[in-house]
Structures are given as structure tokens and as C-alpha cells.
Amino acid sequence: QSALTQPASVSGSPGQSITISCTATSNDVGGYNSVSWYQQHPGKAPKLMIYDVSNRPSGVSNRFSGSKSGNTASLTISGLQAEDEAHYYCGSYTTSSTPWAFGGGTKLTVL
Amino acid sequence: QVQLQESGPGLVKPSETLSLTCTVSGGSISSHYWSWIRQPPGKGLEWIGYVYYSGSTNYNPSLKSRVTISVDTSKSQFSLKLSSVTATDTSVYYCARHTGGSYPYAFDIWGQGTMVTVSS
Numbered sequence: 001q002s003a004l005t006q007p008a009s010v011s012g013s014p015g016q017s018i019t020i021s022c023t024a025t026s027n028d029v030g031g032y033n034s035v036s037w038y039q040q041h042p043g044k045a046p047k048l049m050i051y052d053v054s055n056r057p058s059g060v061s062n063r064f065s066g067s068k069s070g071n072t073a074s075l076t077i078s079g080l081q082a083e084d085e086a087h088y089y090c091g092s093y094t095t096s097s098t099p100w101a102f103g104g105g106t107k108l109t110v111l
Numbered sequence: 112q113v114q115l116q117e118s119g120p121g122l123v124k125p126s127e128t129l130s131l132t133c134t135v136s137g138g139s140i141s142s143h144y145w146s147w148i149r150q151p152p153g154k155g156l157e158w159i160g161y162v163y164y165s166g167s168t169n170y171n172p173s174l175k176s177r178v179t180i181s182v183d184t185s186k187s188q189f190s191l192k193l194s195s196v197t198a199t200d201t202s203v204y205y206c207a208r209h210t211g212g213s214y215p216y217a218f219d220i221w222g223q224g225t226m227v228t229v230s231s
Binding site for chain 1 (some may be wrong): 146148155156157158161169171172173205210214215216217218219221222223224
């Protein structure tokens with residue numbers, strides 16, 4: 001069972017904003033300051049979208065933002081576009097017996 | 112720019128050992144952690160384990176008894192061996208680089224992935 005829980009699916013219309021949550025079920029998820037988010041299109045490798053909770057790698061659209069409150073991290077995508085339709089995974093370094101953990105993944109559908 | 116490329120057999124027989132290699136090009140293998148991650152068809156990502164360029168390792172406890180990850184800095188490669196495979200090990204296997212630093216935080220570079228099927 002993953003130490004990080006995500007909703008199985010979310011959806012939104014073009015131009016809208018959506019938020020995907022990622023909740024740590026363990027208190028020792030690395031201080032939870034190392035959460036990262038990955039976008040995966042079908043048949044492709046995951047792509048880093050957010051690291052260290054809220055930082056965007058170079059080249060990632062500023063429509064993507066990350067935040068954290070308590071044990072829940074969130075990925076917000078504003079101005080939804082058709083190309084944003086993909087699976088999104090959160091992940092974090094942890095100080096538990098499993099040093100690295102992924103969430104179960106969230107399928108984003110752009111209506 | 113740094114690129115990762117997985118290589119190895121696409122078909123492995125049950126009970127045998129799965130062996131994959133990830134070749135790092137365009138940059139140094141030093142000062143980074145390197146991981147293997149897998150994804151069964153239609154399912155989510157599972158972290159398998161990581162190796163530091165110095166050779167230290169850490170594994171997912173669910174696979175620890177069957178996994179060995181090693182690094183060869185002279186060849187800019189790191190490798191995965193998974194023993195006693197069964198059909199449940201059928202997955203796309205990715206190698207990935209952790210961002211630089213003292214801890215294995217985010218994965219900033221991924222290989223394209225290689226499909227490994229376990230079947231007789």
C-alpha cells in the first residue's frame with residue numbers, strides 16, 4: 001500500500017483550473033518537503049513537472065504549480081489545455097522503511 | 112544534455128534472472144543517485160531501488176530479497192538484476208536520475224523505458 005494517496009481521476013474543461021491532491025499516510029515522509037510531481041502521457045516516460053513541493057524545472061509551463069498544507073501536497077493546473085490530459089503521479093523521498101514512494105496516480109481528463 | 116538508455120532482453124523465462132543496464136550519456140554519472148522504476152501494464156509506478164555513484168544502494172523492501180543494483184562509473188552505466196521472476200514482474204522498466212544533492216529527491220531525467228515480459 002502506497003504511503004501517498006491520490007484521487008484516481010479528476011476532470012475539467014479547457015481553460016478551467018484543477019487540483020490533484022497527494023496525502024501522506026505516514027508521518028515520516030521525509031519531512032514531506034521533497035514532494036515531486038510527474039506527468040505521463042500514454043506510452044511515454046514520466047516527465048518531472050514540480051520538485052521540492054513547488055519548484056518548476058526549466059521548460060515547464062507556469063500553468064503548473066505545487067503547494068503543500070500539512071500532510072497533503074497539491075498540484076494545480078490552470079488554464080487547462082487538451083495536451084494536459086495525462087496521468088499524474090506524486091512522489092517523495094521518505095524516511096520510512098521504503099525510501100522512495102509514488103502515489104497511485106491520477107488520470108486527468110480534459111472534457 | 113544527459114540522456115539515459117535502458118538495454119537488455121525483452122523476454123525472460125519464469126524463475127530466471129532479469130538483467131537490465133542503463134547507459135548514461137551527455138553527462139557524468141558522479142554526484143547523483145540513480146534509480147530503477149517499473150510500471151506493470153495499465154498500472155502505476157513502482158520504485159525498485161537506487162544506487163549512488165559511490166556504489167551504496169537502497170531497495171524497495173517488497174523486492175529487496177530479489178534485487179541487486181550496481182554501478183560501473185568507468186562505463187557510465189548502472190544495472191538491475193531481479194532474480195526468480197514471475198509473470199507479475201512483467202512491466203516497463205525505467206531508469207532515472209535523481210536531482211543532485213545529498214538525498215535521492217526528485218527524478219529529473221528518465222530513460223524511455225523498456226518492456227520486459229516474463230513468459231515461458
